[in-house]
Amino acid sequence: MTIQIQEVVREAFTTGCLTVEAETQLRQLLQMTKYSGEEIRAFVRLQEAVMEGMVVQQSRERTPQFVTKY
Numbered sequence: 001m002t003i004q005i006q007e008v009v010r011e012a013f014t015t016g017c018l019t020v021e022a023e024t025q026l027r028q029l030l031q032m033t034k035y036s037g038e039e040i041r042a043f044v045r046l047q048e049a050v051m052e053g054m055v056v057q058q059s060r061e062r063t064p065q066f067v068t069k070y
Helices: 005-015 020-031 037-051
Strands: none
Touching: 005 020, 005 037, 020 037
């Protein structure tokens, strides 16, 4: 069974986070030439959710920097 864009999007909405692994999967899936309009709509909904802050894009999160004084 091949994973679909909608499955990756569903997982991101469920967890509230688009992981780096999921981003890689999406890139690979979008490079394919055959996908439905429904798949593209799911991807667009995910993009909107990321822009609105409803889903966090893990690759764009900043890791807190800790400063150690000696």
